[in-house]
Amino acid sequence: QVQLQESGPGLVKTSETLSLNCSVSGGSIRNYYWSWIRQAPGRGLEWIGYIYYTGGTNYNPSLKSRVTMTLDMPKNQISLKVTSVIAADTAVYYCARGGGAMPGNLDWFDPWGQGTLVTVSS
């Protein structure tokens, strides 16, 4: 059973870079999309972007200029960086595996990690 675990600093200073990792256990990152999704306190869900196992990426235009996703196959890990953070970036950040009925399809996100809260403050 695949499990995802996010990790990283819980507090980031305004204008600095937020860096998170997502460790995948119980399965390979091969053949799947790996997405980051965030949820500001008391708010709904916002898709940040995804990275395919081949390294191809697709980012939400609302964050595109500040976001970078990478993956480390040997470590079975996906990483997220968000530069120049502001208070509005305070959120619980989730990583999620994207897949579908056929390799290359993206029909669903499952499972999701438990999420990690990142607070941006000066």
Place this chain on the structure above:
Amino acid sequence: IVMTQSPLSLPVTPGEPASISCRSSQSLLYSNGKKFLDWYLQKPGQSPQLLIYLGSNRASGVPDRFRGSGSGTDFTLEISRVEAEDVGVYYCMQLLQTPYTFGQGTKLEIK
């Protein structure tokens, strides 16, 4: 694509049915016949979990009291008989085109 859910709050008596609507600003029906609409449930204190994918397919382990249906722009999640474990916030999500977007969420609570 803007996703609009209703109602935003849904009090339900155990054993009674419940229905949540999700409307998209454009059709989620792709040329291959797939409808790129998922439903997720976020139980209190937990991360979201997949319930329904491609409009009407139940994810593994999801009870058959959950049913998803819909056309190109109008989708419905129905629970035939609500149980206490069904409380939480239900989100619809479109995966037709990026940026993928979610509905505002519908909070189901037990009366």
